[in-house]
Amino acid sequence: MHQPLISNLTHQIQFQIDSNLEDVALAGVSVRALCNHFEMGSEVAYQVELCVVEMLNNVIEHGYKFQKGHDIKVRFGVGDGRLEVIIIDEAEPMGGTNEPRLCYDIENIESIPENGYGRYLVKQIMDQVDYRTERGSNYLSMVKSLS
Secondary structure, three states: OOOOHHHHOOEEEEEEEEOOHHHHHHHHHHHHHHHHHOOOOHHHHHHHHHHHHHHHHHHHHHHOOOOOOOEEEEEEEEEOOEEEEEEEEOOOOOOOOOOOOOOOOOOOHHHOOOOOOHHHHHHHHOOEEEEEEEOOEEEEEEEEEOO
16 A cells, blocks of 8 residues: 655644635645745745645545535645645546646737646646545645755
8 A cells, every 4th residue: 555655754734624615725824834834935835835725626626526515634744855745535536647738828818728727737836746546535645845
């Protein structure tokens, strides 16, 4: 069985939200506060918050189809020069690994699509992204190097 890397990290915390878009902001604020507590800098705090919010929105929208009443766990860990966030849910697993086609006119802001870039964005920001489904649970692990 594949174990999340977070088990080896010095500082760990886990919290849980409902599959309700209104609760995603709480998770974002919590992650930013944790990043600030560990003095990661405002840019890293913003990036990590953005990634967590994007992925929680994906779970709620695509996995749970906006259905409230499902638990989503967020594990946050720091140590060994890295930060790791794992999002755990029991929603419909994420399908496809297709990257978005970056075909828009940078001069025309109206041509930039609003949806479909969350996973791409996370892969650009984080140093390692891993997704797996095991025994009915989905694990999305995002690692950011702090060195």
